Amino acid sequence: MAADEPLAYPIARTCPFAPPAEHAVLREQRPVAPVELPGGEPAWLVTRYDDVRRLATDPRVSADRGHPNLPLTEPVTPAGRAAIAAVGRSLIGLDGAEHAVRRRVLIPEFTLRRMRALRPRVQEITDQHITAMLAGPRPADLVTAVALPVTAMVICELLGVPYADREFFQERAAVQVRRGVDPAQRRQAGQELRDYLDDLVTTKETDRPDDLLGRLAGTVDHDTLAGLAMLLLIAGFESTASMIALGVADLLEHPDQLALLRAEPERTPAVVEELLRHLAIVDTMPRVVTADVAVAGTTIPAGAGLLLGFAAANHDPVAFGDAATLDTGRGARHHVAFGYGAHQCLGQNLARLELDVVLRTLMTRIPSLRLAEPITGLPFRTDASVYGVDRLPLTWGQP
């Protein structure tokens, strides 16, 4: 890395269980690094834990998804930018009071009490899928047998989306979050999903069923509700499914840590926090600064694009000693895997619940669970905005 040359970003991961090694050099030498995005635009990448947390709560840092300088880590057409802006207007791209008002409508749906009340149902759904996997052929693919269907079924139940339609939206949502998808294909998938949710929301507005979309119908306008449905649906299962598959792989590759979970399953919440930190599946979140902001001796100028390096922050040795090591006893809850600041993940306690139930059940119910192929050959999504693995072949029983 030359001293003042912008760094090409994103940087692909090479280790299955860690963000790019280059982050360490950046945190040390260029904690506020000028980067060049795939479309050629400039932006700034911040990689230290303290700086990332401070900027994530700085009122001069905007989440406006419609800003022309919003740093996108893949090349995007003007129509693609317009679609990103449209989804942002439902929640994640709003700032300050406007964001607070919108979020306030949603937080009663995601209280800890509500999430805990969901636990028996999540357990039931998990048990069914693991039973089906055990009854099927070996090896089985955990992604398609458990990770995707369980998370899809849970978010369907929560929102009130017919589970029968899951394949329709699962396929389209997957296109929305992966890199390297043809822009026309992505646009079409987004439009189809949006049309479907438009119709669904219209039904909710008429019938007012007792589910999340039914309860919110009438409290926000139709377009906003359809936008929220889209956001919650996409955010609600892809990232959690990724964490389930990667978490299982990470534990199977760290038998000492897995043994601790199996010996004391009530430790699973701590295991989940450490996996969230260690895997750090969301590399960055895009922001724009609205006034000059000084960070670690560098001034980021007003109007510049900013990438908050949440994955890099989760591996900052100042915040997490021996950060590369998976250590489920470390007390990792101050991680920023769900982001930080007013935009911190709305569904974080739903994700915690699903991860706890699925990991605990899989690991205690199948003591002989193991990878059916070497870890290095698996199809990790090294360049996606949400890191993941597309297939996780597992086997069990006698070798």
Place this chain on the structure above:
Amino acid sequence: MIVDRDRCIGAALCVLTAPRYFDQDDDGRVLARAADLPEPPEDVAALAIRLCPSGALR
């Protein structure tokens, strides 16, 4: 310690971390359970304050 319910975004990390001191109302916003938090706050309460993403606990 300040409990600023207007800034609360309902992340519930305080309730998850220090349920003895914090609760969530039906709106999802923080409630301080104990009127008299120890001063300085004991470790678990201090961690809850540190984890608060919105600055509602300071």
